[in-house]
Amino acid sequence: MRADRRSFMKAATLGAAAAVAAPYGFVKTINQAWGAQSWLKKGEPIKIGLLFSLSGGLAVPEEDSTLVMQYAIDEINKNGGIAGSPIEPVIVDAKSDFNVYSEKTKELILRNRVVAIFGCYTSASRKAILPTVMAQNHLLYYPTCYEGAECTQNTICTGPLANQHSRDLIPFMVEQFGKKVFFVGSNYVWPKESNKNAKVWLEKAGGELLGEEYIPLGSSEFGPVLNKIREAKPSFIFSTVVGASDIAFHKQFKQEGFKVDSMPIASLTTGEIETRAMGNEFGAGHFLSAPYFQGLDNPTNHKFVEGFLKSKYGKNGTTHYNMEETYLSAYVFKYGLEKAIAAGGIEAVTPRSIRDHSGGVRVEDAISPEGLVWIDDQNFNTWLKPKIGQCQADGSFKIVKASAEHVAPDPYSIYPDLGKCTADGLKAADGKVRKSVI
Incomplete structure (x- = not known):
């Protein structure tokens, strides 16, 4: 008995010391164990x-x-x-x-x-x-x-999700500007997986994918990509470029002499904040699919x-x-x-x-x-209700298409199996x- 008690006290002391020494020690929630710490307490922040x-x-x-x-x-x-x-x-x-x-x-x-x-x-x-x-x-x-x-x-x-995002944007752009498309994205999982979805919608719309390029996340060098786009002559560009790279892409697009009226960029990310950061003249005429725009009335x-x-x-x-x-x-x-x-x-x-x-x-x-x-x-x-907007000269977006009904989110829309x-x-x-x- 005495040995058992000593063993118990030693274990308890070591456990307490370990808890103090390990600031990341996980404390179970109140309904996981007796005496555990609750996440929230009445009256506390x-x-x-x-x-x-x-x-x-x-x-x-x-x-x-x-x-x-x-x-x-x-x-x-x-x-x-x-x-x-x-x-x-x-x-x-x-x-x-x-x-x-x-x-x-x-x-x-x-x-x-x-x-x-x-x-x-x-x-x-x-x-x-x-x-x-x-x-x-x-x-x-x-x-x-x-x-x-x-x-x-x-x-x-x-x-x-993709079925609330690019599923409307791709056929809209094909109908408005033509069937030939070039994909440009940042090099990580979201652009690549989004483009798998976009390819499904593009095929259903009767479109043709001319090229698909990815640039490192955070990169600002689009010269080689824009050269390939110039050679391919797509009807429009589908962009999944994000962050500071997105701003660089739109600026270089205009600086390299590309014309928005004959080859617009259709994006899933380029909204009012990106347009403000790059300058309205670089965003004007391009398209964005999103459920919200600042100009919603x-x-x-x-x-x-x-x-x-x-x-x-x-x-x-x-x-x-x-x-x-x-x-x-x-x-x-x-x-x-x-x-x-x-x-x-x-x-x-x-x-x-x-x-x-x-x-x-x-x-x-x-x-x-x-x-x-x-x-x-x-x-x-x-x-939610998907919408498509076109950027105006003042940086605002004009809604050119909006869903009349809410669309259910479907995480596996192209992977039903x-x-x-x-x-x-x-x-x-x-x-x-x-x-x-x-």
């Missing part, structure tokens, strides 16, 4: 992580994501917060470095103990942090477009644009699709968390329980600048379910 790049090549879109999240948090806090508790952001600069995204994700979850992370712009950065998010059964709000072909139980996405958007631009966060002088999708994610979080609290009390909330209560969450017209959207209760992506993304995982035709598929 609700901590969330903002993991975007404030420096480097991805800062052009991602700095605005950080700014608009702070704006949304202030807005929610001024209206009583969530269940009487204010939201407290932990802001991190990911420095456009995938290793930093991964490292800081661990810090946010294990040291800062945020209950959710809002972050990333590229799929490469998302895939860099997802293994940690899933290993800790945590929660990522990914507030931008992505390629699909993914089914995790730890992600909520408020941007469009509805009372909620007018209020959002005016309020944001007049706030201390509106320093960059414009709103755009990625900002609006990020803004929506703050309210999706609020409504999902409120449902989780109502179901079991605030101290029983876990990151996963927020996700599980977010299926079907709606952001109504009165809050959403793009109009009503809602979260799919199976794949936790967003039902792989199965269907459900709330529990990817369900194959034989009924077997694979969890956390990336």
